[in-house]
Amino acid sequence: MLDSIKDFASEFFVTGDPLILGAQVSIAIAMVAILFVLSYFKKWGWLWREWLTTVDHKKIGIMYIICSILMLFRGGVDALLMRLQLAMPEMQFLEAEHYNQIFTTHGVIMILFMAMPLMFGLFNIVVPLQIGARDVAYPFLNALSFWLFFWGAMLFNVSFVIGGSPDAGWLAYPPLSGLTHSPGVGQNFYIWGIQISGIGSLATGINFIVTILKMRAPGMTLMKMPMFTWSVFSSCIIIIFAFPILTVTLALLFLDRFLGTHFFTLDAGGNPMMYINLIWMWGHPEVYIVVLPAFGIFSEIAATFSKKKLFGYKSMVFAMISISVFSFFTWAHHFFTMGSGADVNAFFAVTTMAIAIPTGVKVFNWLFTMFRGRITFTTPMMWMIAFIPCFVIGGMTGVLLSVAPADFQFHNSYFLIAHFHQVLIGGVAFGYFAGLYYWWPKMFGFKLNEHLGKWAFWFWNIGFYVCFMPQYVLGLDGMTRRMYTYDFDMGWGPLNLVSTIGGFMMGIGFIFQVWQIAYSIKKNQKDVTGDPWNGRTLEWSIPSPAPLYNFATLPQVEAVDDWWEKKQKREQGIAPPPAPPLEPIHMPKNSGIPFIKSLLWFFVGFGFVWGWLWMAIPALIGVGICMLVRQFSYDTDYYIPVSEVQKAEAQARGAAL
Amino acid sequence: MKSRKKVRRFIVPLLFVSILVLLSGCSESIRVLDPKGPIGESQKDLILISSLLCAIILVPVLALTAFIVYRYRDKPGNKAAYKPNWSHSTLMETIWWGIPVVIITILAIVTVKGTYDLEPSKPLDSEKKPLVIQATSLDWKWLFKYPEQGIATVNYIEIPEDVPIRFELTSDAPMNSFWIPELGGQMYTMSGMAMKLHLQADEPGEYYGSGANFSGEHFADMKFTVRATSEAEFNKWVESVKQTSPALTEEGYQQLAKPGKADVQYFSSFPEGLFERIVTKYVVEGDEGHAGHRQMTTEESPSSEPEQPKSDMSHEHAGH
Ligand code: HEM
Ligand SMILES: [Cu+2]
Ligand SMILES: [Cu+2]
Numbered sequence: 001m002l003d004s005i006k007d008f009a010s011e012f013f014v015t016g017d018p019l020i021l022g023a024q025v026s027i028a029i030a031m032v033a034i035l036f037v038l039s040y041f042k043k044w045g046w047l048w049r050e051w052l053t054t055v056d057h058k059k060i061g062i063m064y065i066i067c068s069i070l071m072l073f074r075g076g077v078d079a080l081l082m083r084l085q086l087a088m089p090e091m092q093f094l095e096a097e098h099y100n101q102i103f104t105t106h107g108v109i110m111i112l113f114m115a116m117p118l119m120f121g122l123f124n125i126v127v128p129l130q131i132g133a134r135d136v137a138y139p140f141l142n143a144l145s146f147w148l149f150f151w152g153a154m155l156f157n158v159s160f161v162i163g164g165s166p167d168a169g170w171l172a173y174p175p176l177s178g179l180t181h182s183p184g185v186g187q188n189f190y191i192w193g194i195q196i197s198g199i200g201s202l203a204t205g206i207n208f209i210v211t212i213l214k215m216r217a218p219g220m221t222l223m224k225m226p227m228f229t230w231s232v233f234s235s236c237i238i239i240i241f242a243f244p245i246l247t248v249t250l251a252l253l254f255l256d257r258f259l260g261t262h263f264f265t266l267d268a269g270g271n272p273m274m275y276i277n278l279i280w281m282w283g284h285p286e287v288y289i290v291v292l293p294a295f296g297i298f299s300e301i302a303a304t305f306s307k308k309k310l311f312g313y314k315s316m317v318f319a320m321i322s323i324s325v326f327s328f329f330t331w332a333h334h335f336f337t338m339g340s341g342a343d344v345n346a347f348f349a350v351t352t353m354a355i356a357i358p359t360g361v362k363v364f365n366w367l368f369t370m371f372r373g374r375i376t377f378t379t380p381m382m383w384m385i386a387f388i389p390c391f392v393i394g395g396m397t398g399v400l401l402s403v404a405p406a407d408f409q410f411h412n413s414y415f416l417i418a419h420f421h422q423v424l425i426g427g428v429a430f431g432y433f434a435g436l437y438y439w440w441p442k443m444f445g446f447k448l449n450e451h452l453g454k455w456a457f458w459f460w461n462i463g464f465y466v467c468f469m470p471q472y473v474l475g476l477d478g479m480t481r482r483m484y485t486y487d488f489d490m491g492w493g494p495l496n497l498v499s500t501i502g503g504f505m506m507g508i509g510f511i512f513q514v515w516q517i518a519y520s521i522k523k524n525q526k527d528v529t530g531d532p533w534n535g536r537t538l539e540w541s542i543p544s545p546a547p548l549y550n551f552a553t554l555p556q557v558e559a560v561d562d563w564w565e566k567k568q569k570r571e572q573g574i575a576p577p578p579a580p581p582l583e584p585i586h587m588p589k590n591s592g593i594p595f596i597k598s599l600l601w602f603f604v605g606f607g608f609v610w611g612w613l614w615m616a617i618p619a620l621i622g623v624g625i626c627m628l629v630r631q632f633s634y635d636t637d638y639y640i641p642v643s644e645v646q647k648a649e650a651q652a653r654g655a656a657l
Numbered sequence: 658m659k660s661r662k663k664v665r666r667f668i669v670p671l672l673f674v675s676i677l678v679l680l681s682g683c684s685e686s687i688r689v690l691d692p693k694g695p696i697g698e699s700q701k702d703l704i705l706i707s708s709l710l711c712a713i714i715l716v717p718v719l720a721l722t723a724f725i726v727y728r729y730r731d732k733p734g735n736k737a738a739y740k741p742n743w744s745h746s747t748l749m750e751t752i753w754w755g756i757p758v759v760i761i762t763i764l765a766i767v768t769v770k771g772t773y774d775l776e777p778s779k780p781l782d783s784e785k786k787p788l789v790i791q792a793t794s795l796d797w798k799w800l801f802k803y804p805e806q807g808i809a810t811v812n813y814i815e816i817p818e819d820v821p822i823r824f825e826l827t828s829d830a831p832m833n834s835f836w837i838p839e840l841g842g843q844m845y846t847m848s849g850m851a852m853k854l855h856l857q858a859d860e861p862g863e864y865y866g867s868g869a870n871f872s873g874e875h876f877a878d879m880k881f882t883v884r885a886t887s888e889a890e891f892n893k894w895v896e897s898v899k900q901t902s903p904a905l906t907e908e909g910y911q912q913l914a915k916p917g918k919a920d921v922q923y924f925s926s927f928p929e930g931l932f933e934r935i936v937t938k939y940v941v942e943g944d945e946g947h948a949g950h951r952q953m954t955t956e957e958s959p960s961s962e963p964e965q966p967k968s969d970m971s972h973e974h975a976g977h
Pocket of ligand 1: 082083103107169170417421424467482483
């Protein structure tokens with residue numbers, strides 16, 4: 001009996017690696033500490049009422065952002081472990097298997113559990129405020145999306161201490177990810193973690209499309225929408241077409257592993273190449289899903305901090321929409337070397353290059369937004385400016401990769417690694433950082449310390465070039481990605497060492513950001529204006545942090561940068577029209593169902609990971625019950641009475657005086 | 658404080674320039690940029706042409722960025738024009754839609770032409786009869802067979818210079834990619850199909866080759882040496898392998914195919930039709946099967962083994 005428990009435990013928990021043991025211990029300590037603090041300060045009720053059951057888009061946004069910063073930390077530690085291992089030839093720090101697990105989890109976490117939630121966090125916080133809405137279209141679904149993401153991410157994250165991490169790469173090509181070559185549970189964790197959170201992402205996509213189409217303030221026609229909202233809209237269009245492909249692909253892969261079907265296994269007529277096509281039909285659009293909102297953020301920031309209207313609004317919209325359509329016709333550029341023949345390769349090479357055109361146009365428009373403006377170097381603007389050279393170079397190396405016959409030499413090499421980090425870090429991560437700095441005062445009512453922010457900025461930016469420029473050269477010198485070690489005589493040592501140094505510089509940049517946040521929280525220099533950057537769009541017209549109901553009275557929109565125009569008029573002494581009388585505000589009630597239902601999904605996933613139907617099936621039934629309960633709950637909304645709105649407004653504006 | 662700012666302003670460009678210098682300084686020894694065969698040569702040309710075309714946009718944009726950021730910074734006494742509402746100019750927008758369209762069109766033409774010219778399954782122009790080498794990626798080593806010579810090696814290829822080599826590629830393990838940077842670009846190896854890749858070495862030397870597509874735990878150890886020698890030396894090498902090495906038996910192959918690393922090995926012979934058997938391992942009786950891409954056309958299907966039904970490896974399949 002005792003032996004069988006021991007056997008089970010040694011399979012269940014990952015053992016034998018000091019790094020992982022350290023992580024296990026610290027996870028246990030952190031859990032105990034959290035439980036203790038919550039109990040000691042009697043915060044359980046508060047946590048449940050204010051956060052776990054909330055349907056407020058602003059709070060959901062904050063939770064997304066907290067999670068993504070934690071994930072950035074984990075993904076970053078993974079990155080530094082890899083870079084340490086590669087710093088010198090024949091380094092003996094990580095073993096092959098461990099290295100494979102680390103690059104797999106690093107890739108998955110960075111893209112799906114760092115970039116995506118950071119993006120969703122900004123969607124949630126900004127979009128309703130920017131379009132003058134009181135909430136998103138489906139607040140309950142919104143909470144459900146978040147908790148699905150959260151529990152999906154948790155499921156994926158526990159794999160490294162329980163059961164073992166996946167190690168077949170972040171896109172898990174079969175047959176490597178099939179049962180024969182990856183017999184452990186790691187690959188199941190991969191499938192279920194992504195599946196559960198992916199369904200949440202799809203729901204978010206739908207939610208924001210409807211929100212943007214249906215909830216805009218009166219007068220805000222589509223062509224008066226702020227550019228960030230446009231970018232969210234185009235990104236969500238890609239989401240609703242791309243994520244179903246991912247869902248189906250992962251489901252088929254799971255059937256292959258779990259029921260022994262043959263969708264992607266060669267024996268009995270399956271076809272692994274089918275998987276590669278499918279996963280990239282999601283995977284390529286996915287990179288545009290994450291980068292388009294960054295474009296939107298840069299558009300807002302460029303206009304605000306150049307004190308000038310965004311240049312070429314219509315071009316910008318058109319470029320974004322064409323990118324979202326085109327992104328679906330380029331997937332095969334990820335396997336030019338698979339021998340699909342010259343016709344196919346030529347087609348996909350040309351479609352890929354074509355995307356560079358609207359992207360290039362956007363860069364020119366940003367530049368001409370700054371042209372004849374007055375540029376102030378706040379932290380968001382510095383990230384914006386640094387983004388331009390970085391992204392233009394990264395985009396250029398992308399065009400090089402799209403030259404199909406030349407890609408035979410770039411593919412799977414460090415050249416590729418350098419390229420995609422340049423667009424993902426330089427475009428996506430830097431973009432979201434900029435957005436975070438920009439909208440931070442709107443979220444919390446105080447600005448982040450600019451001085452520390454600049455230190456972070458320089459460490460990240462210089463570190464970036466030091467880390468990734470050498471990798472282009474390494475790639476051209478024949479170094480392939482995903483190798484955990486290389487020989488002395490390859491001559492790759494020095495450049496790898498430089499690259500590692502750059503990686504650690506970015507790590508220092510991250511530490512500065514954490515310090516910056518902690519320091520600014522402690523200082524808490526309240527922003528009383530609600531409009532600390534002299535902004536242009538509606539979110540800056542209300543107090544910070546935004547009240548529960550966002551807008552006491554819905555704004556009447558007349559121009560693209562409506563808030564800016566209103567401020568201009570006020571300066572010219574034109575009195576604003578009298579505000580309409582306050583009315584009771586219709587709001588959704590909090591609900592525990594999204595949290596509980598997603599937690600149940602976690603158990604469904606966990607059960608299937610281990611093949612424990614005794615766990616998966618009851619949990620699935622639980623999910624069904626949650627749906628039923630929701631179907632039959634009628635008391636899901638309430639009104640905030642006028643008196644309370646008045647009180648809240650007086651308080652917020654009072655603080656503003 | 659002021660001077661510190663100035664220092665900062667220079668650090669980034671300085672770094673950038675030094676990286677460029679670094680790049681150009683060692684281009685002699687960078688494998689892809691210092692090719693030793695016609696395919697690698699053409700690919701290098703393509704890389705340079707496309708870089709140049711991109712640079713036509715890149716350089717002005719970088720310069721423009723620096724100029725605009727400097728010129729329009731918000732500082733007291735800045736006399737540069739300030740036009741807060743200027744947000745549209747049809748002329749300007751036509752220009753910057755136009756320039757990328759032109760450049761991408763040129764690049765697209767170059768690319769399409771290059772794609773057809775360098776199609777890896779296309780035989781090279783040469784008087785000489787191509788040498789066939791059948792490469793199989795295994796967990797975690799490469800098996801090379803010389804069907805005409807009747808020998809086989811592990812993690813080592815010897816080739817005669819100036820002779821086109823027709824690599825036939827397959828896998829008896831997860832997908833991998835066969836890459837010799839100095840000779841030319843890579844090609845995937847996949848179970849159940851045979852791909853073709855034509856390469857040639859123009860001068861004698863030792864070249865580095867590796868698996869480029871992740872295939873599991875010891876993927877990083879899947880590297881091999883390619884030695885190009887004169888034809889006479891090559892023939893001598895073949896003879897010596899024939900004389901001094903053991904034979905690769907059917908069981909020997911089964912052993913070799915098991916997951917694990919391997920050193921360089923030579924075999925004086927190998928089981929007949931082994932490569933074809935690996936490729937057709939998964940063909941279901943009576944089924945068109947998964948398998949060959951367009952590369953494997955019937956008239957140039959794998960060499961030598963006449964007993965092998967050619968059609969087995971020449972289907973096309975969806976998904977590509
Ligand atoms: C912060 C600094 C970062 C460093 C130093 C870093 C470093 C690395 C390294 C060393 C690899 C493995 C290369 C290999 O062995 O194949 C890698 C892979 C990868 N990284 Fe990063 N990374 C960073 C940030 C990011 C970010 C922000 C993202 C995405 C938003 C990202 C996405 C990926 C992906 C998708 C892979 C591919 C994983 C795979 O090969 O399966 N990384 N990174
Ligand atoms: Cu194939
Ligand atoms: Cu792509």
